[in-house]
Amino acid sequence: MNPEPILKAEGVVRSYGERRVLKGVDLSLRPGEIYALLGHNGAGKTTLVRAICGRLRPDAGSVLLNGADPARVPAARAGLGLVPQEIALYANLSVRENIETFATLAGVPRAQIPAAVRRAMELTRTLDRAGAPVRTLSGGFQRRANIAAAIVHEPTLLILDEPTVGVDIDAREAVDTVIRDLRGLGVAVLIVTHDLDQAGALADRVGFLRDGAMVLEGDPRALVAEAFGDQMEILVHLAEGLDMAGEIHLAAEGLEPTRRPGVWTRLDSGGYGAAGRLDARLRQLGLAPREIRVRQPSLANLFSLVAERKAA
Amino acid sequence: MSLAMMRVMALELWRDRAALVMTFLLPPLVFLIFSSVFAGTSGDNLQPKLAVADLARTDASRRVAAALLKSPDLRAETAPDAATVRVRVKSGQVDAGLVIRADPAAPGKPFLIVADPSRAVAAPLAQARTQQALAVAAPDAALRRSIDSVAPALGELTPVQSARVEAAAEQLRAKPQAVKDDLFDRQEITGARKGGAVIAYYAGAVMILFALFSAMQGALSLMEERRAGVADRLLAGVAGMGPVVTGKFLFLTAQAIVQAVMIFVVAQGVYGVEALQHFGLWLPTTLAAGVCSAGLALGLVSLCRTRDQAQMLSTFVILVLAAVGGSMAPRFLMPAWLQNLGWFTPHAWVIDAYQAVLWRDAGIAAVYKAWLVLAAIGAAGLIVAQVLSRDPQR
Numbered sequence: 001m002n003p004e005p006i007l008k009a010e011g012v013v014r015s016y017g018e019r020r021v022l023k024g025v026d027l028s029l030r031p032g033e034i035y036a037l038l039g040h041n042g043a044g045k046t047t048l049v050r051a052i053c054g055r056l057r058p059d060a061g062s063v064l065l066n067g068a069d070p071a072r073v074p075a076a077r078a079g080l081g082l083v084p085q086e087i088a089l090y091a092n093l094s095v096r097e098n099i100e101t102f103a104t105l106a107g108v109p110r111a112q113i114p115a116a117v118r119r120a121m122e123l124t125r126t127l128d129r130a131g132a133p134v135r136t137l138s139g140g141f142q143r144r145a146n147i148a149a150a151i152v153h154e155p156t157l158l159i160l161d162e163p164t165v166g167v168d169i170d171a172r173e174a175v176d177t178v179i180r181d182l183r184g185l186g187v188a189v190l191i192v193t194h195d196l197d198q199a200g201a202l203a204d205r206v207g208f209l210r211d212g213a214m215v216l217e218g219d220p221r222a223l224v225a226e227a228f229g230d231q232m233e234i235l236v237h238l239a240e241g242l243d244m245a246g247e248i249h250l251a252a253e254g255l256e257p258t259r260r261p262g263v264w265t266r267l268d269s270g271g272y273g274a275a276g277r278l279d280a281r282l283r284q285l286g287l288a289p290r291e292i293r294v295r296q297p298s299l300a301n302l303f304s305l306v307a308e309r310k311a312a
Numbered sequence: 313m314s315l316a317m318m319r320v321m322a323l324e325l326w327r328d329r330a331a332l333v334m335t336f337l338l339p340p341l342v343f344l345i346f347s348s349v350f351a352g353t354s355g356d357n358l359q360p361k362l363a364v365a366d367l368a369r370t371d372a373s374r375r376v377a378a379a380l381l382k383s384p385d386l387r388a389e390t391a392p393d394a395a396t397v398r399v400r401v402k403s404g405q406v407d408a409g410l411v412i413r414a415d416p417a418a419p420g421k422p423f424l425i426v427a428d429p430s431r432a433v434a435a436p437l438a439q440a441r442t443q444q445a446l447a448v449a450a451p452d453a454a455l456r457r458s459i460d461s462v463a464p465a466l467g468e469l470t471p472v473q474s475a476r477v478e479a480a481a482e483q484l485r486a487k488p489q490a491v492k493d494d495l496f497d498r499q500e501i502t503g504a505r506k507g508g509a510v511i512a513y514y515a516g517a518v519m520i521l522f523a524l525f526s527a528m529q530g531a532l533s534l535m536e537e538r539r540a541g542v543a544d545r546l547l548a549g550v551a552g553m554g555p556v557v558t559g560k561f562l563f564l565t566a567q568a569i570v571q572a573v574m575i576f577v578v579a580q581g582v583y584g585v586e587a588l589q590h591f592g593l594w595l596p597t598t599l600a601a602g603v604c605s606a607g608l609a610l611g612l613v614s615l616c617r618t619r620d621q622a623q624m625l626s627t628f629v630i631l632v633l634a635a636v637g638g639s640m641a642p643r644f645l646m647p648a649w650l651q652n653l654g655w656f657t658p659h660a661w662v663i664d665a666y667q668a669v670l671w672r673d674a675g676i677a678a679v680y681k682a683w684l685v686l687a688a689i690g691a692a693g694l695i696v697a698q699v700l701s702r703d704p705q706r
Binding site: 055074080081082084085086097100105133159 | 313316317319320323324327328539540541542544545546547548549550551552555556
């Protein structure tokens with residue numbers, strides 16, 4: 001039997017003046033679940049997070065955190081930890097001093113602070129630099145210290161806002177490991193992110209917020225499978241600086257440019273055979289690919305699809 | 313929780329050595345500069361520069377000019393003619409000029425004071441010093457001028473009376489006596505503390521100036537916490553920003569007290585201001601000033617939406633309050649309306665309270681009102697900061 005949700009938001013509506021930012025959003029999280037909230041800028045993610053944190057009251061609908069309204073019952077927020085996108089730490093203080101401070105401000109009893117601080121540093125693997133001022137740490141280390149300060153009071157729900165923005169692959173992997181460990185401890189984790197790869201790799205469920213409405217929600221693998229069936233993604237790496245005629249040829253072959261320069265993509269149910277035929281066709285057109293790869297569609301493809309639906 | 317925030321503020325300051333030095337060493341240094349600059353404004357140490365041109369070149373005029381050149385109350389120098397005097401005054405080489413146009417005993421106005429309006433206080437001082445020199449060095453001329461001035465009222469002097477006046481004048485010229493001023497007696501209000509009033513004034517003025525300045529800088533950390541997401545983190549928790557604001561308030565108050573200690577240690581050590589002897593009233597005055605600066609700074613910064621706004625507002629407020637309240641120039645030199653306006657600034661209350669305690673030896677009755685005003689300003693600012701920082705939608 002599924003445990004009771006730690007977070008339960010139902011029909012949340014919120015407007016700023018004439019502009020309706022949230023249009024009846026539902027969201028629930030259970031212990032030990034990782035949920036990735038996705039959406040373009042202005043989709044309503046920040047407003048939804050502020051409602052969950054009790055910083056604004058919905059115009060309609062309800063938010064329950066550990067069974068109580070966080071905007072009206074401060075005690076409901078005792079089980080909430082927030083990791084802001086910025087490094088929300090005091091730069092001249094050491095990692096330990098920062099975590100001690102936030103433990104005190106989170107209401108951890110004084111006698112329990114040393115043990116709580118140690119546990120948070122162990123979980124985030126920051127113990128070996130405990131005495132170092134935050135300003136001297138690498139970006140990845142600062143990210144983990146940022147998380148440590150949010151989990152020192154052992155929250156049941158942890159909200160991470162863009163937890164890996166601006167860090168390298170190793171640092172991102174380290175942050176992901178921390179998040180997985182927290183899930184293992186039964187913490188419900190809500191990640192607000194633009195990093196679709198991270199969301200796909202970590203999340204048990206994802207939700208696409210578009211124009212203030214939750215347009216798609218579920219297990220990321222199931223959603224991708226449902227959206228794309230047996231289609232595969234063909235990635236074509238070409239030389240950069242194609243002329244317009246080349247771009248027209250690629251578009252005629254059903255290829256779309258990606259964010260990476262010189263990389264074009266197409267969904268195709270023909271698998272590796274289709275990739276071979278595409279290779280031959282491109283060579284015929286004088287657009288010999290440097291590399292062609294075939295892979296399962298990802299959340300990024302789904303995200304594009306959702307965006308296309310909006311455009312349509 | 314508030315103590316945790318006090319600790320954060322203290323550690324942040326301790327580890328920023330430049331800020332630490334500026335916070336605690338700059339105030340006594342600026343105090344030393346201000347007190348040196350303004351120590352003469354009480355008049356007991358004022359030595360205006362005076363250019364003297366003796367055009368009359370009589371015996372009496374030479375004696376007056378020589379007396380002025382020797383006077384310890386002036387820095388007088390000779391000038392060949394009236395034009396040179398005017399040039400020197402205009403160019404700022406001297407504060408005022410004196411042209412002796414005729415024999416001092418002659419009827420009319422033998423002395424001409426050349427004044428620069430931007431140094432208005434120098435002219436009456438030069439005039440007073442000249443009258444003093446006339447009385448001391450040329451009493452015969454003064455006597456003759458006195459007789460001439462009363463003659464129209466008393467009628468013509470008889471030949472015998474005229475002869476007696478001439479004899480008395482000749483005797484005074486030959487053997488000048490110390491002239492007694494029978495009209496005025498003088499009493500120092502508090503013994504022999506030379507220059508202490510201005511020093512006490514500027515100790516208070518610099519204290520509140522820096523307390524507010526440093527408090528504004530400290531309060532700006534509220535903005536930094538908003539920018540860096542610390543406020544978001546705390547507002548999502550149980551305690552919110554309340555303990556953070558209270559902790560900052562306590563730290564900034566303590567910081568102001570330490571700054572005051574640094575300033576008054578120098579004031580006592582260098583100028584003999586009796587802060588230690590008045591510790592019982594000095595401490596609550598300092599505490600009230602610290603509470604006021606901390607609360608005011610937090611309240612003002614909380615009203616702002618961005619760091620730029622807060623920076624601009626704090627600079628503007630610090631400058632205006634300091635100027636109007638008397639931290640930059642002595643209030644007694646200001647016009648009456650500006651002196652009255654000064655009571656709307658904490659600076660005037662702080663300065664007045666310190667002067668009452670340290671210079672006028674006043675008791676609680678003279679300063680309790682200042683304590684209440686300062687504490688009320690601080691409390692109002694703290695309440696504004698608490699209310700606005702708790703607003704979850706800011």
